[in-house]
Each structure stands twice: as C-alpha cells, then as structure tokens.
Amino acid sequence: MVLATGVLVTGGCSRPPRCPPGALCPAAVPRVTFTVAVTGQAAASRRNGQPPGYRVHPGEYLMMRVRVTVPDHVTVTGLWFGLSAGSWGSGRNGPAGMNRILAHYTQPLATGSHTFALHWRTASRWALAAARYVTYTWSSHQPPASVSGPVAQLIPE
DSSP: OEEEOOSSOOOOSSOOTTOOTTSOOOOOOOOOEEEEEETTBOOOOOTTSOOOEEEEOTTOEEEEEEEEEEOTTOOEEEEEEEEESSOOEEETTEEESOSEEEEEEOSOBOSEEEEEEEEEEOOTTGGGSOOEEEEEEEEETTTTEEEEEEEEEEEEO
C-alpha cells in the first residue's frame, strides 16, 4: 500500500518553522494520512511528492480502497473522495475542484484507521482525455481544519 498525504498536510500540531515568536502565523494542520490501492494494486510513492500513478483503460471498472488514519485529538467530521482534472481545495460547503464526487461521509471518524471502498468506471472515450486525480477533502471542528489533496493519479492508456 502507498502512503499519500495532502499538500497542506506536512506537519504535526507544532508551530510551523520560520514563524517568528510573537508573529501571527497560520495554525498547524493535523496530519491525517491516506493509503490507497487501485484495483488491488499498490504503487510506489514518488519521491517528488506527487501521488502514485495507476494506468487505466477506457471503460475499466476501478475498485479503490483508501485507508484513512486519523491522529490522536482529531475527529474528522466530513470526508469527501472524488475525481479532479488537476485542481482541488476546500470550499465553504465542502470540496472545490472535484468534477465527480465518489463518496461523501458525514459520520465522525475518531482516532484510528478507517477503510473505504470507492468504485468508478472510466468513460469509453477517456483515453483521449488527460489524467485524472483521485482526491480527498476532510474537515474537522476540533481542531478547526479543512484539507484537500490527491491520493492517486489515474493515467489513461
């Protein structure tokens, strides 16, 4: 399985480096991690921070498993998984940039590991399109956070 974290999820709950004492600095974002397998295949993490890539065929039925690990003192109150053409973010009412939402979970996720199954059939003409990303957005009330990022890249063959 492959470990992927969001673009904004790089630290624990400590003060960010290069933030001078007494300065108004952004709060550290809790680290929620994601482990993904697409159609039973795990891919090696890329050293450049990009999500793992999976080659897919037009019309292929994809079964994806995503394990979400929530750290101590965090309760995830909203979780979305979806597809994106290359942009992602958090909007006022959930994710931004998801062209298709694959799943939306509203039950709180407490500390620990949680596994989700996602399914999607690629379009028959998808081979002509650019790569797609499987993305997530999660939010919590305590501590207040909203984070988005990619967990996998689907590359048309």
